Amino acid sequence: ILDLGILPSDFIQSEEVKEIAKEGLRESLKNSWINEAKEILDLGILPPEIDHINFSINSFVEKLNIKTWEELLRENQNNLSYLSWLIEHNYECFFNREDLNKIDQRVKITYPEAHVAKQNGIDIFTKDAGKSIYESIINNDELPEWQDEQNVSMPFQRGAEIFGYDKMFTYCQRQDLSRHDALHQLGYVIAMYESSNLSEKEFFGNILFQVNKDGARYDSGTAHHEFNHVAVNFNSNIEEILAQVKKYADVDKLQQLAQDLSSQEQIFASWKNLYKYYELCQLLKKIEILKDLQKLKQEGKAELYKYIETLAFHPNISMQAVLEFWRSPAKFLEIDDGHSQSAHENKKPSNYVEIPYLDLNAENLRDALVEGSLDELQVFQPFEIEYELPFEKRREQEPEKTIRTILREQLGYFDLKQNKRIPGSRKKPGDLIRLIGELLKENDIDFKEYIRNEEEQELSPEIQKQILQFLGMDNKKQQTVGQTIKYRAKINAKSDPEGVVAGNDTSCCMPFGSGKNNIYTFNPDCTIFTLQQQRPDNTWRTIAQSVLTKDVDIKENVQKVFSAMQDTNKPAIQDILPEDILTQSEFILACDNVEVTPNVRSNELITRQIEMIYQDFMFEYLSRYGERDNLRQEQVVIGKGFSDSLTNLPEVKNTYVPAAPVAYTDKSHSTVYSLTPQKIEDEIVSKKIIEYDSQQRDSYQSSQPGVSLLTFEDSLRVAFIEGKAYADNKTLIQHIHNMENGLIAKDINNQQKDRPNMSFKYEDKNKKMQGYIFAYEGVVGNEKMIYVTDIAVNEKGKGAGLALMIAFLERYKIEYLANNNPLPIYAQMREQTSYSMIKSKLSEFSRLLGVKLDLEEHGTYRQGEDIMHEVVIRVK
CATH class of the missing domain: 3.40.630 (Aminopeptidase)
Structure with missing residues (x-):
């Protein structure tokens, strides 16, 4: 905030600067930036005692009897988070320290939740107040987590209807746990409870209460986070699992986990036992997958083997999902999602394998992912940077470290005052000590004396540079920061x-x-x-x-x-x-x-x-x-x-x-x-940028002005034009989700099977899209054909339709006719528009291609107000 080195002292002590410092403190406390608050106080601009600075801060320190800034910043995280919330909403603090302790020990809700409940006239300390508290907080804009019905409020209510409102608050309450993280998988927890044959009281006591009391740290986070994984991946076929375990008597780890888990009652006797059962199921699946993975290697499917192996040995992953992805990709692609329901039905990837006449199946789609075809289509180029950053924040006024200080931190030294060796950060410093010792000896300097003495001996710039190179710290920033991440x-x-x-x-x-x-x-x-x-x-x-x-x-x-x-x-x-x-x-x-x-x-x-x-x-x-x-x-x-x-x-x-x-x-x-x-630049010790080979996409350029390839990136514009083009017959409209799914699917299929993109868009001179032709190679009946699924032109797109057809036929000539592969072209056309154009221009199109085209009529049908013609265009 301030650089005290260039400001006159009378200005530093002015009221204006004090107000700047106060504003900095308010902002820091509002955002829970405690280190920044400490830095502001270390400037010495404000007195150590807290004077009037902000309505919320002053009411908070008064209620908690806090006198100095140092005392305030030593408060625990819960208290400071409450203060942050009060400042954000400009509220007066309602609770003294005794109240806050009672909330922690008896009520088991957050301080902002308690604040809102009290605002709404709820006596939060009465017995069985949980339901009243819940009803007072779920519709409050100042507690935004509770506005999430799908992941927070609805799961909580479902749990409360089984276990009780007070018990649900008890289960959810943990200092480093959000309501979302506690509740978003509660549906799986309830399904587990229903399969346990325990009463709600037993399940809460044996499992939920013990999860809440488990203070261990897992890779996934808290016990609640790990319990979510357990619930999602829970296998309720307990007898079947225990029977399978007996087949692997030679797998010691499996047998160790199976001890004390001989029945459903034992598994649900405690959170510890339930977790052992989860680990047992995961290990069992991995053993079985390992056996079958060898077949993939033998079949030459190296990419799929590597992909499945990585998934199978990742912690906290659903082995059932891994198996479905591998063995039943169609089922995997069909998976539903509770977060988006009907919208998910429209967008889930199983739709990609149901595009009319497109020969893309679930196995193709899975292999397009693992074999790299989707890498070429993804909108963002793969890119990587490795960073090395300081392990702790360095103050600007801290001096740069000397070479001796760096050597001491890295290699360790013997402290003469303490009469003991102080270890360095290098685990095996022997080779470096020998190298640096020889370098110093060549310059008549004893390494032990140099690193032990209180007064530092001056080294030439050349020697300093060589030492830093030995340490891998020739980057100047590495000399000042010490330990890094x-x-x-x-x-x-x-x-x-x-x-x-x-x-x-x-x-x-x-x-x-x-x-x-x-x-x-x-x-x-x-x-x-x-x-x-x-x-x-x-x-x-x-x-x-x-x-x-x-x-x-x-x-x-x-x-x-x-x-x-x-x-x-x-x-x-x-x-x-x-x-x-x-x-x-x-x-x-x-x-x-x-x-x-x-x-x-x-x-x-x-x-x-x-x-x-x-x-x-x-x-x-x-x-x-x-x-x-x-x-x-x-x-x-x-x-x-x-x-x-x-x-x-x-x-x-x-x-x-x-x-x-x-x-x-x-x-x-x-x-x-x-x-x-x-x-x-200033705070980064080192940075290594890794760039990958450029993506290989279809880069075909049409000779027709304004015409270029149509891809999934055009989904919104295609849907817009489709809606306008078929406004007079809404039964023909496919809508954005179907158009998007079709564009994505044809792009994936083309990329994986090395087929040309036969879809084009037309943009006028202002880059405004006026029409498109949506077409791809596929299979109609048992015959390979190019299917023209749609030709649509905006009402202002004069000439767009003809330009698109010419672009399509030019590429057809290059990719199919020139390769002696004259695939038929199949389409369903509106009588008054595309069909009329094809009929009148067929001879012209034949001359363009240099071949005779034949238009086969395969019947008509009515859709809405339009007569539709099924046609196949063949090369004679």
Whole structure:
């Protein structure tokens, strides 16, 4: 906030500067930035005693009898979070310290929840007040988590109807646990309870209460997060599982887990036993998968083998989902999702294998993913950066470290005052000590004396440079920061299984095998961004993730149009979206949200470093690929729903939707966070950028002015034109979800089977789309044909239809006729438009191709007010 080195002392002590410092404190406490608050106080501008600074802060310190800033910043996380909430809403603190202790011990709700309940006249300390508290908080805008019916309020109520409201609050209450994380998988918990044959009292006491009391940390986060995985993956066929275990008497780990688990009663006797049963089931599935995986190697399916192996040995993954993905892909693609229901039915990837006359099946779609065909289609180029950042925040006034200090920290030394050896950060420093010792000896310097003495001996710049090179610290920043943390940020390739398990790693509601994760996986407009942290054993663990989409700015707030885009019973899309959408403009890189693994959410340093990496990574990515992919380079937008990080960014109106819309998004609020990509240099110790080979996409250029290839990225514009073209006969309208599914499916099929894209769009001189032809190679009956599914032209698109047909036929000549593969062309055409044009232009088209075309009539039928002609065009 202030650089005291360049400001005169009388100004530093002025009232103006004090007000700046107070404002900084208010902002820091409002956002729970405790380190920043400490830095402001360390400047010495404000007195140690708290004077009047803010209505909410003053009422809080008065109620809790806090006198100094130091005392305030030592308060526990719950208290400071409550203060943050009070400042945000400009509320007076209702509770003294005794009240807060009673809330913790008896009521088991958060302090903001208690505050709202008291505002509503509820006596929160009376017995059985849980239901009244629940009813007072579920419709309160100042407790936004409770507004999420699907993941929070409805699951809570279902649980409360079984176990009671007070017990549900008890189960959910944990300092580092959100209501969403506690409740979003409660449906699976209730299903487990129903299969347990326990009474609600027994199940709560044996399982839910013990989960709440389990303070262990798991890879997934708290015991609640791990319990969610257990519930989702619970196998209720207990007798069958125990019988299978007996077949593997030689697997010691399996038999150890099976001890004390000989019956259903024993499994549900405690949370510990239930968890052992979960581990047993997971291990059993892995053993069985390992046996069958060898067959994939023998069949030469190396990519599928690698993909399944990675999934199978990932912790907290549904083995049932892995098996379905492998052995029953059609069933896997059909998986439903409770978050988006009817919209999910319209968008789930099983729709891709049901496109008329397209020879794409579930196995093809799965293999297109694991073998890399989707990598070539995904909208964001795979890209990776490895970062090294300081383990702790360094104050600007701290001096740079000397060479001796660095050697002591790295290699260790003998402290003469303490008469003991102080170890360094290097686990095996022997070779480095020998190398550096020899270097110093050549210059008449004794290594032991140099590193032990209080007075530091001066070294020449050449010797200093060599020492730093030996240590791998010739980067100047590495000399000042001491211990570091390594991160790996990457836009994952579709074929990289680390992307599809990001939801498992962050314990959010999009694990592998969930319906919405399936859409993100197979929709090429969606890409997974992961941020991983290196562990002490050098393995990587995802700590943050975002679903990235290539968005269109529709100029209208998304809350106004989302329902129309996802529900065909609402007004047509062309009546909701502005016509400006037809004009090609810059796309926006959007993050659905930023979800962080529970284990690091409360770590202020890591949270800040996550924000910094997002900012720097997006700058590096957009500076390379933004112009190529027509992406806005000065802005990235981030959804607000369940975002755990970057929530301090400025907000802008949300007018952004994916170019190929998905069924569920956390980016559905009226505003979104706006991130300005920026290169970060000062706080990054080192950075390694890894670029991958450029994507190999169909790059065909038509000779027809204004005509180019039609892809899934055109889904919104295609739906708009379709609606206008068929406004006089709405029975012909396929609607956005069907058009989008068809465009995605034909692009995947073409990429996997190395087929040309036979679909084109026409744009006028202002880049405004005026028409399209949607066509692809497929199978009609038992015969390979090119199916023209639709030709549509905007009312203002004069000449577009003919230009599109010529472009289509020119490519047909290049790709099919020139390769001695004259596939027939099949279409269902409106009598007054496309059929009429084909009939009148058939001779002209024959001359264009240099062959004789024959138009076969295969009958007519009525659809709405139109007569439709089924035709096949063949080369004679």
